[in-house]
Amino acid sequence: MGQMEATDVRVGVLGCGNxxxxxxxxxxxxxxxxxxxxxxxLEVAAIAVRxxxxxxxxxxxxxxxxxxxxxxxxxxxxxxxxEVMGGIEPARQLVLAALSxxxxxVTANKELLAAHGEELYVAAEGAGVDLLFxxxxxxxxxxxxxxxxxxxxxxxxxxxxxxxxxTNFILSRMSDHGATxxxxxxxxxxxxxxxxxxxADVEGFDAGAKAAVIxxxxxxxxxxxxxxxxxxxxxxxxxxxxxxRAMGHCIKLxxxxxxxxxxxxxxxVAVRVHPTLVxxxxxxxxxxxxxxxxxxxxxxxxxxxxxxxGAGGRPTASAVFGDLIDAAANLRRGHGAPIGxxxxxxxxxxxxxxxxxxxxxxxxxxxxxxxxxxxxFGGYGVSIKSMEQVGMGAEAQLxxxxxxxxxxxxxxxxxxxxxxDAVRSIGSVLRVIDD
Amino acid sequence: MGQMEATDVRVGVLGCGNxxxxxxxxxxxxxxxxxxxxxxxLEVAAIAVRxxxxxxxxxxxxxxxxxxxxxxxxxxxxxxxxEVMGGIEPARQLVLAALSxxxxxVTANKELLAAHGEELYVAAEGAGVDLLFxxxxxxxxxxxxxxxxxxxxxxxxxxxxxxxxxTNFILSRMSDHGATxxxxxxxxxxxxxxxxxxxADVEGFDAGAKAAVIxxxxxxxxxxxxxxxxxxxxxxxxxxxxxxRAMGHCIKLxxxxxxxxxxxxxxxVAVRVHPTLVxxxxxxxxxxxxxxxxxxxxxxxxxxxxxxxGAGGRPTASAVFGDLIDAAANLRRGHGAPIGxxxxxxxxxxxxxxxxxxxxxxxxxxxxxxxxxxxxFGGYGVSIKSMEQVGMGAEAQLxxxxxxxxxxxxxxxxxxxxxxDAVRSIGSVLRVIDD
Numbered sequence: 001m002g003q004m005e006a007t008d009v010r011v012g013v014l015g016c017g018n019x020x021x022x023x024x025x026x027x028x029x030x031x032x033x034x035x036x037x038x039x040x041x042l043e044v045a046a047i048a049v050r051x052x053x054x055x056x057x058x059x060x061x062x063x064x065x066x067x068x069x070x071x072x073x074x075x076x077x078x079x080x081x082x083e084v085m086g087g088i089e090p091a092r093q094l095v096l097a098a099l100s101x102x103x104x105x106v107t108a109n110k111e112l113l114a115a116h117g118e119e120l121y122v123a124a125e126g127a128g129v130d131l132l133f134x135x136x137x138x139x140x141x142x143x144x145x146x147x148x149x150x151x152x153x154x155x156x157x158x159x160x161x162x163x164x165x166x167t168n169f170i171l172s173r174m175s176d177h178g179a180t181x182x183x184x185x186x187x188x189x190x191x192x193x194x195x196x197x198x199x200a201d202v203e204g205f206d207a208g209a210k211a212a213v214i215x216x217x218x219x220x221x222x223x224x225x226x227x228x229x230x231x232x233x234x235x236x237x238x239x240x241x242x243x244x245r246a247m248g249h250c251i252k253l254x255x256x257x258x259x260x261x262x263x264x265x266x267x268x269v270a271v272r273v274h275p276t277l278v279x280x281x282x283x284x285x286x287x288x289x290x291x292x293x294x295x296x297x298x299x300x301x302x303x304x305x306x307x308x309x310g311a312g313g314r315p316t317a318s319a320v321f322g323d324l325i326d327a328a329a330n331l332r333r334g335h336g337a338p339i340g341x342x343x344x345x346x347x348x349x350x351x352x353x354x355x356x357x358x359x360x361x362x363x364x365x366x367x368x369x370x371x372x373x374x375x376x377f378g379g380y381g382v383s384i385k386s387m388e389q390v391g392m393g394a395e396a397q398l399x400x401x402x403x404x405x406x407x408x409x410x411x412x413x414x415x416x417x418x419x420x421d422a423v424r425s426i427g428s429v430l431r432v433i434d435d
Numbered sequence: 436m437g438q439m440e441a442t443d444v445r446v447g448v449l450g451c452g453n454x455x456x457x458x459x460x461x462x463x464x465x466x467x468x469x470x471x472x473x474x475x476x477l478e479v480a481a482i483a484v485r486x487x488x489x490x491x492x493x494x495x496x497x498x499x500x501x502x503x504x505x506x507x508x509x510x511x512x513x514x515x516x517x518e519v520m521g522g523i524e525p526a527r528q529l530v531l532a533a534l535s536x537x538x539x540x541v542t543a544n545k546e547l548l549a550a551h552g553e554e555l556y557v558a559a560e561g562a563g564v565d566l567l568f569x570x571x572x573x574x575x576x577x578x579x580x581x582x583x584x585x586x587x588x589x590x591x592x593x594x595x596x597x598x599x600x601x602t603n604f605i606l607s608r609m610s611d612h613g614a615t616x617x618x619x620x621x622x623x624x625x626x627x628x629x630x631x632x633x634x635a636d637v638e639g640f641d642a643g644a645k646a647a648v649i650x651x652x653x654x655x656x657x658x659x660x661x662x663x664x665x666x667x668x669x670x671x672x673x674x675x676x677x678x679x680r681a682m683g684h685c686i687k688l689x690x691x692x693x694x695x696x697x698x699x700x701x702x703x704v705a706v707r708v709h710p711t712l713v714x715x716x717x718x719x720x721x722x723x724x725x726x727x728x729x730x731x732x733x734x735x736x737x738x739x740x741x742x743x744x745g746a747g748g749r750p751t752a753s754a755v756f757g758d759l760i761d762a763a764a765n766l767r768r769g770h771g772a773p774i775g776x777x778x779x780x781x782x783x784x785x786x787x788x789x790x791x792x793x794x795x796x797x798x799x800x801x802x803x804x805x806x807x808x809x810x811x812f813g814g815y816g817v818s819i820k821s822m823e824q825v826g827m828g829a830e831a832q833l834x835x836x837x838x839x840x841x842x843x844x845x846x847x848x849x850x851x852x853x854x855x856d857a858v859r860s861i862g863s864v865l866r867v868i869d870d
Binding site for chain 2: 140145146153281288298306307315317318324326
């Protein structure tokens with residue numbers, strides 16, 4: 001907004017799919033406003049693609065396109081590199097090369113960050129330049145920057161996110177329209193929200209990779225995808241959703257990252273992804289369709305939530321664009337704000353987490369059954385918050401929500417329940433967030 | 436998180452009420468973590484208060500306290516100034532003095548920013564240092580930084596906020612418990628959420644001041660509180676809330692800032708605060724009690740929402756603390772990121788805005804009345820989206836929600852309806868946000 005001399009910043013873009021093309025268009029449309037506000041004049045000087053003969057629908061002269069991504073990174077006239085090609089290699093090598101040349105990098109690549117984040121953070125710190133990746137988690141939602149900056153001094157205790165739009169769309173369809181999982185999945189596929197092989201989304205791998213990045217930033221700790229326990233949504237039925245609603249909850253696939261105190265007083269971190277009962281009055285319950293949200297809890301800040309589009313070319317490009325402006329501004333100031341090395345902390349295994357649980361049991365419908373069942377809960381120190389019986393006779397089902405309990409104790413309870421004669425089968429088992 | 440030499444940063448705090456005391460405690464508790472993460476060692480070196488004999492409940496040696504705020508600002512050993520005293524003077528003079536000495540300033544003072552923001556922004560730019568004020572709008576919620584940084588290149592079209600916790604608490608109580616406005620207000624007063632003179636909150640002045648700051652940042656435009664049209668909630672009845680719910684809405688006091696294109700193709704801005712019907716499925720409808728939220732719409736980013744605590748000592752101090760760390764980091768880098776001058780834009784008067792409207796009419800219950808009423812709407816080009824009749828005979832009431840219409844046309848419609856014999860009186864008139 002002030003009067004400054006314009007600084008020209010030449011941008012090299014690696015990849016020109018949905019996000020890359022939307023970014024190039026956004027730079028074209030908005031560079032005047034950005035220049036007026038910040039004094040930085042952005043120019044997309046090179047775009048590396050696999051095939052230069054494809055029409056990308058962007059307003060660029062043909063000589064901007066090249067198939068030689070390494071040449072873009074090495075071109076001394078390129079000031080900032082944007083990596084939106086995806087995948088691990090060659091993205092990793094190209095990002096490392098750019099950083100080693102002292103060029104700030106903006107990336108939207110969650111797989112790369114989840115698997116090799118710390119190597120990249122350390123490389124950026126060594127070079128004293130920015131590595132920014134707002135778009136890599138929860139698309140358009142500004143969540144990385146608050147975690148790195150606004151909340152840098154906040155004693156965060158838990159971060160919970162709906163970070164996979166595909167599964168949130170499927171669960172919303174099942175919840176609002178009574179669609180089966182299979183029908184909702186094929187609707188998501190026909191709308192382009194789900195891949196033809198949906199495993200990465202529906203089994204929680206994608207959310208797990210994002211959870212690793214979130215936990216790393218929130219707690220300054222080394223967390224990789226292999227540290228993240230995950231369960232997907234393919235086992236969630238419409239009957240579970242209906243049962244949850246009858247007990248005042250909806251079901252969401254949540255990524256949960258918690259900071260805990262270990263027995264020796266140190267910091268430890270637990271990170272997991274699973275379908276979760278969320279109380280209907282909780283702000284996360286209002287996050288529907290393909291929207292994402294990240295809910296942050298801290299000792300001072302209380303509760304925060306960040307909500308928005310988790311995917312899509314233009315929303316994701318918007319986040320990349322914000323990072324690009326920031327990287328360019330820091331470049332002009334001569335100093336980035338790299339993250340650097342992460343602390344090594346103990347990762348608590350799933351058995352040690354505390355959660356409330358939802359459980360349905362098919363039982364014999366006769367006097368004394370509830371007493372037997374309750375005795376098993378009590379024997380493992382798991383206390384029951386609410387219970388209801390549905391159906392009668394051969395259809396009788398008991399549904400429970402517990403108070404907070406240790407996962408190992410709850411699993412032991414399940415084992416004990418399975419041995420009761422009166423329990424015909426254990427139905428659904430889902431974790432519940434406290435309200 | 437990396438290994439850096441520690442930089443000592445000495446902080447002068449002006450004011451030590453709820454927010455100041457919580458900040459001093461937070462610095463005390465978290466400075467070790469911050470130093471480890473950022474290499475910046477923060478020390479509260481001076482606290483200016485009106486009366487040094489009051490126990491503030493903070494862990495500070497007595498010689499840190501002084502009644503001489505000017506001396507704190509002028510002390511060459513003080514690197515950063517935090518202003519949490521509130522009010523216009525002497526806060527304005529002290530902030531200007533600190534900036535002129537090249538000291539970054541963090542403030543939580545919305546009145547000061549709303550009334551004198553641009554003077555301060557220009558002073559900060561002239562000195563090349565930071566003026567940060569995350570806590571001034573929506574308390575703990577990181578919204579200023581995204582507007583300044585993440586969304587700096589985003590063509591924002593509208594920002595809507597629930598930015599006054601007092602009125603949101605009152606409306607939530609009326610909605611959830613059927614409390615009258617008077618009862619909900621006195622409950623808010625007894626809980627300390629509302630002042631004994633609640634005018635600034637309930638008549639929308641506080642939200643208006645925040646709306647001016649939001650609009651300035653979102654659109655880079657000069658907007659002061661006098662530019663903001665405002666209506667309060669003291670006229671909202673439980674019957675309005677019930678009628679709204681029957682038509683699928685709740686009622687929230689919203690601050691709305693819109694960017695529009697003027698007839699000559701330039702940018703203009705419309706800013707207003709009023710009770711508003713919000714569709715129950717809208718994320719803002721799930722923001723209850725004293726929570727705040729800011730909903731942002733942009734051409735690329737789509738829809739974003741930021742949710743959290745709008746007030747309270749520790750949440751507000753958390754936002755101040757984040758700014759303080761940022762200011763200290765920029766100080767070490769030798770360069771702040773001041774905002775500078777704002778653009779002069781036309782402020783569109785309320786008559787020119789477009790909105791949907793809710794309207795209730797007491798009418799004679801006889802054939803032909805609806806046709807007469809509908810003819811008045813149609814005559815002014817206002818089209819009806821939904822209508823319902825409640826009550827019969829002398830109790831008959833018609834309730835309408837319109838499609839988008841120009842405010843002037845809608846007001847003319849009200850004038851025309853008032854002249855109909857069949858209309859006994861015009862009941863409630865409320866604006867409605869589109870879903």
